[in-house]
Every structure is written in C-alpha cells, then in structure tokens.
Amino acid sequence: MPAFERIREDIDSVLERDPAARSRLEVLLCYPGLWAVWIHRISFALWRARLRLPARVLSQIGRFITGVEIHPGALLGRRLFIDHATGVVIGETAIVGSDVTMYQGVTLGGTGKGHGKRHPTVCDGVFIGNNANVLGNITIGENSRVGAGSVVLSDVPPNSTVVGVPAHIVYRNGQRVLITDPHDVKDPLSDALIALSARVEELEKCLCAEGVQLLPVIEPFAAEAAEREAYREELERLREYVSMGEGI
Numbered sequence: 001m002p003a004f005e006r007i008r009e010d011i012d013s014v015l016e017r018d019p020a021a022r023s024r025l026e027v028l029l030c031y032p033g034l035w036a037v038w039i040h041r042i043s044f045a046l047w048r049a050r051l052r053l054p055a056r057v058l059s060q061i062g063r064f065i066t067g068v069e070i071h072p073g074a075l076l077g078r079r080l081f082i083d084h085a086t087g088v089v090i091g092e093t094a095i096v097g098s099d100v101t102m103y104q105g106v107t108l109g110g111t112g113k114g115h116g117k118r119h120p121t122v123c124d125g126v127f128i129g130n131n132a133n134v135l136g137n138i139t140i141g142e143n144s145r146v147g148a149g150s151v152v153l154s155d156v157p158p159n160s161t162v163v164g165v166p167a168h169i170v171y172r173n174g175q176r177v178l179i180t181d182p183h184d185v186k187d188p189l190s191d192a193l194i195a196l197s198a199r200v201e202e203l204e205k206c207l208c209a210e211g212v213q214l215l216p217v218i219e220p221f222a223a224e225a226a227e228r229e230a231y232r233e234e235l236e237r238l239r240e241y242v243s244m245g246e247g248i
C-alpha cells in the first residue's frame with residue numbers, strides 16, 4: 001500500500017475511534033500518537049536494512065517530539081492508535097497487531113529477565129487503557145481489553161477483559177467472570193488472606209462450641225455503597241433542572 005494511502009487509513013481510523021476528533025486536518029495536526037507510528041515506520045525500515053544506529057537515533061528523535069518511545073525493532077500492525085501519546089513505551093521484540101488502541105502511559109515491556117523474545121504480543125483489535133503495563137513474552141488475545149493501570153503478567157485469552165495488579169480476567173466472551181478462589185487473583189497477599197480467613201473460621205468454631213454468641217457479619221463497604229447510591233439519586237434529581245451549559 002502506498003505511504004499516502006496508509007496515512008489516510010491511519011487518520012480515518014482515528015476519526016472512527018475518537019469522538020473528540022472532528023476533521024482529517026485536526027487529526028493530522030493534533031495526534032502525536034500517529035506521528036510516533038509514522039516515525040516508527042521509517043526507523044523500522046532502517047532497522048531492517050541493518051542501519052541500527054540511525055534507526056535508534058530516529059526513534060529517540062521520535063520520542064523527543066511525541067513522548068512515545070517505540071524501539072525500531074518492534075513490529076507494528078496497521079491502524080495502531082496511541083491516544084494522548086505521552087509516556088508510551090514499546091519494546092524491541094514487541095509485536096502489535098492491527099486495529100490496536102492504547103492510551104498514554106502504556107508499557108509493552110520486558111520483565112528484566114531473559115533475552116530473545118521478551119516483550120508482549122498484542123493481537124488484533126486489543127484495547128489497552130492508560131498506564132497499563134503489559135510485561136514479558138505474553139500474548140493478549142484478539143479483541144481483549146486491558147483496564148487502566150493494570151499490570152498484566154500472563155497470557156490473556158481472546159475476547160476477555162482484564163483488570164488489576166496483577167491483572168485478572170473480569171469478562172470472558174461477554175460473560176462476567178467471578179473469582180471464587182483467592183488464588184486466582186495471584187496477588188502475593190492472597191496466601192496470607194486465605195490463611196487468615198481459615199484461622200478466623202477455626203476460632204469462630206471454637207467460640208461457638210463454647211456457647212459464645214457471635215456478632216452478625218457486617219457487609220463490607222455497605223455504608224459507602226449506600227452513601228454513593230444516595231448521591232447518585234441526588235444527581236439524577238438535579239439533572240432534570242440542570243444540563244450542560246444551561247441552568248447555571
């Protein structure tokens with residue numbers, strides 16, 4: 001595909017994905033994430049031609065201008081959209097499919113262990129929220145979504161949503177996934193929590209055996225949830241009188 005056609009395709013894909021984008025000229029002038037991808041296409045060609053130093057220098061110039069650091073060796077698919085750009089880092093052996101969207105602060109990085117393929121593979125149609133870290137030689141399957149601020153350390157199956165630190169699956173093929181075993185969270189603290197709850201259960205049994213009346217279990221965050229609900233209702237009531245730009 002000629003370079004001009006690809007630039008047009010990139011711009012149109014931003015217009016499709018970002019409701020804030022109003023015209024092709026605006027996208028061309030105001031989206032450093034696109035400039036970063038275009039600079040990468042040149043540095044990638046230099047890298048492939050074994051002009052490694054010029055490729056790295058160009059990639060650093062790109063970083064200076066856009067705030068996005070893409071290693072010239074990274075393989076990027078078509079229509080990559082890096083929104084807000086700043087702070088994105090894409091490592092040398094990362095592979096990014098087509099129609100991927102990512103926000104500011106995303107890192108596709110290594111774990112600091114090992115050589116060779118040490119960065120993630122991100123398949124077609126993946127969405128990565130701001131400041132998410134995807135680390136190591138792992139694969140994010142087609143059309144999956146990574147929550148803002150997540151740290152993804154293991155493979156994500158296609159059509160899934162992952163959130164948290166470390167990230168765990170909350171949606172799979174449109175169905176909510178509920179974690180019933182704390183081990184699934186893979187949090188370093190989950191073992192401590194499991195041990196603690198087992199101990200509490202044991203103590204409760206002993207107390208019951210002694211005939212001690214236990215206090216009823218308090219629903220965690222119940223008061224907060226009720227407060228939030230009341231605030232939401234108040235906002236809904238106000239909305240009838242106040243809308244954007246009116247009523248003030």
Ligand SMILES: CC(C)(COP(=O)(O)OP(=O)(O)OC[C@H]1O[C@@H](n2cnc3c(N)ncnc32)[C@H](O)[C@@H]1OP(=O)(O)O)[C@@H](O)C(=O)NCCC(=O)NCCS
Nearest residue numbers: 084103128129130145146147148149150161162163164170
């Ligand atoms: C991950 C994401 C795509 C999920 O959206 P969704 O499908 O609507 O999912 P929900 O809002 O139903 O959330 C599902 C659960 O995950 C939790 N969750 C959602 N996003 C989370 C995040 N980033 N970190 C931690 N938990 C998160 C929710 O609290 C909810 O948990 P609960 O049901 O136990 O209360 C979205 O939350 C997100 O992070 N988008 C990124 C947006 C972004 O980067 N914007 C930048 C604009 S500049």
